[in-house]
Amino acid sequence: MPQRYVLALDQGTTSSRAILFDAEGTPVSSAQQEFRQIFPQPGWVEHDPREILQTQRATAREALRLSDVAPQDVVAIGISNQRETTIVWDRQTGEPIANAIVWQDRRSAPLCERLRADGAERLVREKTGLVIDPYFSATKIAWLLDNVPGARARAERGELAFGTVDTWLVWHLSENRTHVTDVSNAARTMLYDVRRQDWDEALLRLLNVPRALLPDVHPSTHAFGMVPKRFLGAPVVIGGVAGDQQAAMFGQACHSPGMAKNTYGTGCFMLLHTGGELVQSEYGLVSTPCAHLREKEYALEGSVFVAGAVVQWLRDELGFFESSAEVEALANSVLDAGGVYVVPAFTGLGAPYWDANARGAILGLTRGASRAHIARAALESIAYQSADVLDAMQKDSGRTLTELRVDGGATANDLLMQFQADLLGVPVVRPKILETTALGAAYLAGLTVNLWKSRDEIAAQWQVGRRYEPAMARDEASHRLTRWREAVSRSRDWARPD
Numbered sequence: 001m002p003q004r005y006v007l008a009l010d011q012g013t014t015s016s017r018a019i020l021f022d023a024e025g026t027p028v029s030s031a032q033q034e035f036r037q038i039f040p041q042p043g044w045v046e047h048d049p050r051e052i053l054q055t056q057r058a059t060a061r062e063a064l065r066l067s068d069v070a071p072q073d074v075v076a077i078g079i080s081n082q083r084e085t086t087i088v089w090d091r092q093t094g095e096p097i098a099n100a101i102v103w104q105d106r107r108s109a110p111l112c113e114r115l116r117a118d119g120a121e122r123l124v125r126e127k128t129g130l131v132i133d134p135y136f137s138a139t140k141i142a143w144l145l146d147n148v149p150g151a152r153a154r155a156e157r158g159e160l161a162f163g164t165v166d167t168w169l170v171w172h173l174s175e176n177r178t179h180v181t182d183v184s185n186a187a188r189t190m191l192y193d194v195r196r197q198d199w200d201e202a203l204l205r206l207l208n209v210p211r212a213l214l215p216d217v218h219p220s221t222h223a224f225g226m227v228p229k230r231f232l233g234a235p236v237v238i239g240g241v242a243g244d245q246q247a248a249m250f251g252q253a254c255h256s257p258g259m260a261k262n263t264y265g266t267g268c269f270m271l272l273h274t275g276g277e278l279v280q281s282e283y284g285l286v287s288t289p290c291a292h293l294r295e296k297e298y299a300l301e302g303s304v305f306v307a308g309a310v311v312q313w314l315r316d317e318l319g320f321f322e323s324s325a326e327v328e329a330l331a332n333s334v335l336d337a338g339g340v341y342v343v344p345a346f347t348g349l350g351a352p353y354w355d356a357n358a359r360g361a362i363l364g365l366t367r368g369a370s371r372a373h374i375a376r377a378a379l380e381s382i383a384y385q386s387a388d389v390l391d392a393m394q395k396d397s398g399r400t401l402t403e404l405r406v407d408g409g410a411t412a413n414d415l416l417m418q419f420q421a422d423l424l425g426v427p428v429v430r431p432k433i434l435e436t437t438a439l440g441a442a443y444l445a446g447l448t449v450n451l452w453k454s455r456d457e458i459a460a461q462w463q464v465g466r467r468y469e470p471a472m473a474r475d476e477a478s479h480r481l482t483r484w485r486e487a488v489s490r491s492r493d494w495a496r497p498d
Contacts, residue, residue: 007078009059009080013102025439035055046101078442085100085101086137088160105347115206120206123206136190167179173231180241226238251443257275265408268382272397276296279397291440307386308324330375331375337377341362355492388485405429407431417468
């Protein structure tokens with residue numbers, strides 16, 4: 001029997017990647033390309049959808065080229081994607097009507113405020129498990145329909161298609177205009193009833209979004225479309241799709257209630273598996289479906305908007321270093337942050353605060369504060385925000401976490417991971433294979449084509465890479481968290497309208 005492989009397309013906020021996995025879940029080859037981040041005005045974040053597609057196509061071909069794998073031995077493609085990012089395009093030409101509005105974008109904050117003032121919060125919460133916030137796709141869709149000339153009339157005539165990035169990729173990669181998504185992505189639009197698992201007419205009326213704009217929704221393991229031979233050298237099925245955080249949760253083998261993972265990427269995303277129960281949060285979290293096979297499974301989620309992006313800011317805007325990897329050495333050159341706190345609320349604050357008007361702040365500066373202190377405080381801000389989310393998660397679920405599984409690029413930073421364990425007071429566990437988002441997409445696709453038979457088989461492949469045990473006194477951790485929350489309070493509601 002020839003060896004069989006799955007190609008995972010991991011389309012993220014700052015780059016597109018492709019990783020080829022073998023049947024043991026081991027990476028064989030990979031390729032990655034960054035693409036432009038577009039900031040038309042303060043609070044706005046855009047991507048060019050064509051660049052997303054071009055970089056994802058290029059990395060897929062490059063990953064296969066770098067391997068010794070024959071195209072016919074690739075049995076499936078899995079897609080994980082940045083969620084909530086909103087693209088609307090012409091059904092005939094496939095061309096976007098505007099740039100993608102990225103999940104970080106805050107331009108629809110006034111619409112969200114109107115919806116809350118009109119008393120829509122309860123309806124949205126009960127139907128979707130979400131809060132009303134510019135983070136989610138629905139108000140981005142409404143903005144595009146109302147601000148791109150002729151878009152609303154064209155949408156109502158059925159001439160336009162909406163999709164999150166997974167839908168955009170499947171449409172173009174399959175070359176047959178397959179207009180589909182999975183439950184985990186549909187659930188992030190603020191238009192999808194997560195209990196009934198269907199688009200909701202009341203929410204569509206609330207946001208004035210035509211039903212004809214929306215894709216068909218399937219489980220995360222499904223034959224979403226067929227990529228033709230000319231793309232990779234052999235036809236291959238797109239067998240798995242999931243939003244990046246649900247894909248990472250699946251790749252971390254967090255398949256049982258009470259298991260939790262945190263992904264450290266551009267943002268930070270913590271999910272706690274709650275089983276078949278949709279837990280309504282009282283502490284600023286959202287409820288969301290897990291990557292779906294057949295049965296309904298849910299998670300509590302806390303989303304931190306700026307995590308690794310604060311390191312990019314130190315690199316690109318402040319010029320602290322040339323490579324993001326240099327931040328750890330700079331931060332380690334001082335014993336602590338010297339009383340400095342960085343609140344990276346560049347695009348507002350996510351869970352558990354949900355303050356679209358918060359803005360970034362550096363507090364505690366003295367004449368002796370250096371680049372190293374600011375760099376260390378910036379790193380620590382990632383751990384502080386995650387600690388806030390976990391605190392809310394434990395209150396909502398009534399569960400006390402025994403360990404936190406972590407993944408994403410920033411988990412290579414030992415200083416950050418140790419500080420995270422110190423703050424939380426529980427072990428932080430990094431897996432042997434860090435690329436769990438791509439791995440989760442690969443597993444989902446592999447299940448569709450029977451490369452793997454069950455989740456138990458997948459869970460048996462998960463291995464510990466490094467375990468960080470908490471070492472900080474609990475009183476000290478509590479004091480630091482108190483000071484952090486004071487710093488957050490100073491950043492709140494800064495950009496409120498005059």
